[in-house]
Each structure stands twice: as C-alpha cells, then as structure tokens.
Amino acid sequence: MRTSRILTAVAAIGVSALALSGCAAGGSSEGDGNTLKLWHFESETSAMGIAWDEAIKVFEKETGAKVEFEEKSFEQIRSTASQVLNSNEAPDILEYNKGNATAGLLASQGLLSSLDDAVKKYGWDDKLSPSLQTTARYDENGIMGSGDWYGVPNYGEFVQVYYNKDMFAANGVAVPTTMPEFEAALQTFADKGITPLAESAQEYPLGQLWYQLALTKADRDWVDDYQLYTNPVDWNDEAITYGTETVKDWTDKGYIAQDASGFKAEDAGTAFINGTYPIFVSGSWWQGRFATDITSYDWGSFLFPGTTLTPGSAGNMWVIPENAKNKELAEQFIDITLRPEIQALIGNNGGVPVAADAADITDPKSQELIANFNTVNDNDGLAFYPDWPTPTFYDQLNAGLQELINGTKTPAEVQEQLGEQYQSGVDDIIG
Structure with missing residues (x-):
C-alpha cells in the first residue's frame, strides 16, 4: 500500500530535494502529545x-x-x-x-x-x-x-559504477582502474554494437556523470568554490570544460545514446536491470533495488576511476x-x-x-557497497551533488545537458548558459 496510512512503519531517505517552507511557533501544547x-x-x-x-x-x-x-x-x-x-x-x-x-x-x-x-x-x-x-x-x-x-x-549515499559482470566477461572487459582503461572498456562495447552507458538526461543520472567527470580534474578547493561559494567558479576552467566536452564526445562515439535526452532515471535504471546496458553510473540508492530485481545475471560495483572525489554526501x-x-x-x-x-x-x-x-x-554485496563508501569517506572524497548550489540548478543542468547530447548547443554554449544560471542563483543566495 503506497498511499497514506497509519501504522508501525517509518522511513527516511533518499531523495534529493524536498523544499518546504512556511513557519510558525513550535511546541507540544497543541495536538495529541502522544x-x-x-x-x-x-x-x-x-x-x-x-x-x-x-x-x-x-x-x-x-x-x-x-x-x-x-x-x-x-x-x-x-x-x-x-x-x-x-x-x-x-x-x-x-x-x-x-x-x-x-x-x-x-x-x-x-x-x-x-x-x-x-x-x-x-x-x-x-x-x-x-x-x-x-x-x-x-x-x-x-x-x-x-x-x-x-x-x-x-x-550515506554516493555515486558509483554498477556493472553487468556477465556482459563484461562475455566481451573480455576487465574492471577498469584508470580513466584510459574505462574509456577503452566503453569503446570495446561500442565496437560490438552495445551502447555501454545506461543514461538519463531528463533527470539526474547524466548530470551526476557530468559532475563526476569534472571531478577527475578537480580538487577539494574546487569543490568548496562550487558548493560553498568560497571563490567564484570559472565556467571555462579545466574541470567543467572536461566534463562538458567528454559528455559530448562520449555521445558522438556511441557510449551514450542520444535519445537518453528523453529518458528519466527510472528508464535508465530499469534498462540496466534488464541487461540492456552493461554500465550504470548512479547512486547507492539503487543498490537495494538491484539486489531484489536483477535475477538473470551477476552484477557488481566499483568506484569511478581517476579520482578520489565522488558525488555523494x-x-x-x-x-x-x-x-x-x-x-x-x-x-x-x-x-x-x-x-x-x-x-x-x-x-x-x-x-x-x-x-x-x-x-x-x-x-x-552490502559489504562491497559499504567498503566503497568508506574508501570515499576516508579520503574526504564526498563532493556533494552538481545541482546543490541553487534551488533552480537541477532543472537548469538537466536542460543544458539535454541540449548538449541532442546537438542543439555546443559544449561552449552549454557552459556559458549554465554559468550564467549558476551565478544568478548564487547571487540570489549570498547577495
């Protein structure tokens, strides 16, 4: 039953953005105190x-x-x-x-x-x-x-790489430990007519991949600038440019399907569950779903190679x-x-x-998941999420990346647009 109910059950996690507002005095004098x-x-x-x-x-x-x-x-x-x-x-x-x-x-x-x-x-x-x-x-x-x-x-939660062990083995692909090895794995699948990455540009997965790619060229100071407004962010710097251009490059090479611009996160996740794609870069919140729903092949996870920084918190x-x-x-x-x-x-x-x-x-599998998280946490690698800086940046980032993989805007044009939207939102927060 997924509607309102009164019973012995709770909850608490996972979504990335509830925004409530309003205010009144608190206390326990009103209502049922039990x-x-x-x-x-x-x-x-x-x-x-x-x-x-x-x-x-x-x-x-x-x-x-x-x-x-x-x-x-x-x-x-x-x-x-x-x-x-x-x-x-x-x-x-x-x-x-x-x-x-x-x-x-x-x-x-x-x-x-x-x-x-x-x-x-x-x-x-x-x-x-x-x-x-x-x-x-x-x-x-x-x-x-x-x-x-x-x-x-x-x-805790963080982004990692989920992979189809059976598809990796059948195509002679080993778990990559460096970015060149990761890109070589993507190319191997593409050469065999397999789109390697399950993606969604309509919702969060592609935005998190874009950010993860940028993090391979970033450090903690960059994260603090982006997330905490420590210093202005240069939207043409090495990290952001690498993330944007790599998403475009991977789309052109067939690593990301162009029609992912119309996919939601659920579409990407269920396609990975069904064995359509060998790789899904996404959050630990999928772990329990995969453990329950993936029954036709073996799967595992590893940290994105080439960086100690990872989207998560x-x-x-x-x-x-x-x-x-x-x-x-x-x-x-x-x-x-x-x-x-x-x-x-x-x-x-x-x-x-x-x-x-x-x-x-x-x-x-839970031990593997938690070990990956502990590795990130021990390295002070939690870099939060790309849409956090402003209340509107989630939708703006998704829209920009949709235009990027559709080919309606160049990487430079997308960066200019996102940079203006980011700064406008930050200015509204800090003045």
Missing part, C-alpha cells in the same frame, strides 16, 4: 524503509506513543511544502533533502527547528564523522558546513519543522534510527549505514 506525525517517501522494501519500519516498532514499544505515518512522494512534498509547513498540518518529523538549496534554504527562513540541544543530549555528533556533519549544519544564510544543526542524517535527513507539535518525541525517534541494530538493517538491505557495527553487516 502521537508522532511522520512523513517520508521511502519504499517499504528499500533499506531505509525496512529500517524505519523496525524503528517505529521500537519507538512505539519504548515510548507508548503512536506513530501516524504518511508516505508522501518527493514531488508531493516539494510542491506543497511551503503551504504545509506554514500551517497546523506540519508533521512532527519528516525526511528532507540536504544542501544549501533545500534544507539550508528552509533553515535560513526559520522553517526548521535547531537541533543543537538534542545533538548534545544524545551525542549524535560523536556518531557522525565530520564530513557527514557538513550537510546537517547551516549558517544564517543557509550555507552548509557551519552553524546550527538542522537535520540528522542516518545513512550524508543521506537525506530527519528534520523537525519549527511548527512541529511533538518535538521531543521526534528527537527520540531520530535517536532510535541511529542505534546499531537499526543501522545494521540499512546495511544488510542495500543501504549505507553511518553508525553500524561492521561485524553486523553480513551481505556480500
């Missing part, structure tokens, strides 16, 4: 959905309170957020996207509750590494990395609206989701836990 109203958009069979379901059971047993859970789609939350959070209908806790243009924007508008006192009370800062805390804290301008805590992540967060009526219950629920036994459920069902005991992770 009911926690919770929203999320996770599938019941996803790693997080499974973990939150168990967390709700534990919460109800330990507190005697009831959870009123409503499953919302990302688009439902994004399109109605400002009205809902500015009303008495705001939930006590919900899953929300992290980043300057999302949680940061809400925090700067006074729509989310500061969690500083709860962080100290429960010791959440001791459970989350500094890099994972970046997207939980926002300053008065809504810029991540400093200031108060406005959310608590309890899983702490996952979506639990946030407590300023208008929440039962904030203390919400804090208790957050704490339960960070317990080792709940975190282990995430890890053994295809997710990336942030506070699990490694010995509790027994699934081999």
Whole structure:
C-alpha cells in the first residue's frame, strides 16, 4: 500500500530535494502529545524503509506513543511544502533533502527547528564523522558546513559504477582502474554494437556523470568554490570544460545514446536491470533495488576511476519543522534510527549505514557497497551533488545537458548558459 496510512512503519531517505517552507511557533501544547506525525517517501522494501519500519516498532514499544505515518512522494512534498509547513498540518518529523538549496534554504527562513540541544543530549555528533556533519549544519544564510544543526542524517549515499559482470566477461572487459582503461572498456562495447552507458538526461543520472567527470580534474578547493561559494567558479576552467566536452564526445562515439535526452532515471535504471546496458553510473540508492530485481545475471560495483572525489554526501535527513507539535518525541525517534541494530538493517538491505557495527553487516554485496563508501569517506572524497548550489540548478543542468547530447548547443554554449544560471542563483543566495 503506497498511499497514506497509519501504522508501525517509518522511513527516511533518499531523495534529493524536498523544499518546504512556511513557519510558525513550535511546541507540544497543541495536538495529541502522544502521537508522532511522520512523513517520508521511502519504499517499504528499500533499506531505509525496512529500517524505519523496525524503528517505529521500537519507538512505539519504548515510548507508548503512536506513530501516524504518511508516505508522501518527493514531488508531493516539494510542491506543497511551503503551504504545509506554514500551517497546523506540519508533521512532527519528516525526511528532507540536504544542501544549501533545500534544507539550508528552509533553515535560513526559520522553517526548521535547531537541533543543537538534542545533538548534545544524545551525542549524535560523536556518531557522525565530520564530513557527514557538513550537510546537517547551516549558517544564517543557509550555507552548509557551519552553524546550527538542522537535520540528522542516518545513512550515506554516493555515486558509483554498477556493472553487468556477465556482459563484461562475455566481451573480455576487465574492471577498469584508470580513466584510459574505462574509456577503452566503453569503446570495446561500442565496437560490438552495445551502447555501454545506461543514461538519463531528463533527470539526474547524466548530470551526476557530468559532475563526476569534472571531478577527475578537480580538487577539494574546487569543490568548496562550487558548493560553498568560497571563490567564484570559472565556467571555462579545466574541470567543467572536461566534463562538458567528454559528455559530448562520449555521445558522438556511441557510449551514450542520444535519445537518453528523453529518458528519466527510472528508464535508465530499469534498462540496466534488464541487461540492456552493461554500465550504470548512479547512486547507492539503487543498490537495494538491484539486489531484489536483477535475477538473470551477476552484477557488481566499483568506484569511478581517476579520482578520489565522488558525488555523494550524508543521506537525506530527519528534520523537525519549527511548527512541529511533538518535538521531543521526534528527537527520540531520530535517536532510535541511529542505534546499531537499526543501522545494521540499512546495511544488510542495500543501504549505507553511518553508525553500524561492521561485524553486523553480513551481505556480500552490502559489504562491497559499504567498503566503497568508506574508501570515499576516508579520503574526504564526498563532493556533494552538481545541482546543490541553487534551488533552480537541477532543472537548469538537466536542460543544458539535454541540449548538449541532442546537438542543439555546443559544449561552449552549454557552459556559458549554465554559468550564467549558476551565478544568478548564487547571487540570489549570498547577495
């Protein structure tokens, strides 16, 4: 059942952009003080959905309170957020996207509750590494990395390379460890009439590949400039130019299908599941789906070669609206989701836990996934996502890349357009 429901089940993760707004005084004097109203958009069979379901059971047993859970789609939350959070209908806790243009924007508008006192009370800062805390804290301008805590992540996410082991073996392709080897693998498939990359330009996958390619020519200072506005971004620099020109080059060579301009993320993911494409560069949120749905071949994953920087971050967060009526219950629920036994459920069902005991992770593919994430995290390699800097850049980036692979604009024209849109959005944020 995917509609509204009241039951012992929760959720919390994965979407990249819920934008709610509105504000009112919080407190627990209004409404039922023994009911926690919770929203999320996770599938019941996803790693997080499974973990939150168990967390709700534990919460109800330990507190005697009831959870009123409503499953919302990302688009439902994004399109109605400002009205809902500015009303008495705001939930006590919900899953929300992290980043300057999302949680940061809400925090700067006074729509989310500061969690500083709860962080100290429960010791959440001791459970989350500094890099994972970046997207939980926002300053008065809504810029991540400093200031108060406005959310608590309890899983991680990152982009990696998923591959069809059977197709690799049948075509004599080894797992690449360098960019030249990766491009040679793409060419091998193309020479045999196989489009190697499952892609979508209508939604996020191609934008993340573009960013990943740029990261092969970037460093941490570049990421800080792009994401945190430390210095102006040169939209004709080596990193951005390489990313844009390589996407065009790979399309011309047949590594990316030109009709991917009309594909959504679901189209690309299901095509990989069906064995149409041997490679899918996308997020760890697909892991659980692949584990369940891929039954006709063996598959695995590896980190994108040629760089230690990877699109990724702490996952979506639990946030407590300023208008929440039962904030203390919400804090208790957050704490339960960070317990080792709940975190282990995430890890053994295809997710990336942030506070699990490694010995509790027994699934081999989950071990591979978590090892990849730990490699990135240990190298301070989480570089966030390309659309984060401004509230409108997700749609603008997708539109620009659609024109790029359609051939209606040159790489230089796309970069000029994106650079102007990026800077306009950043100026609106920081003045």
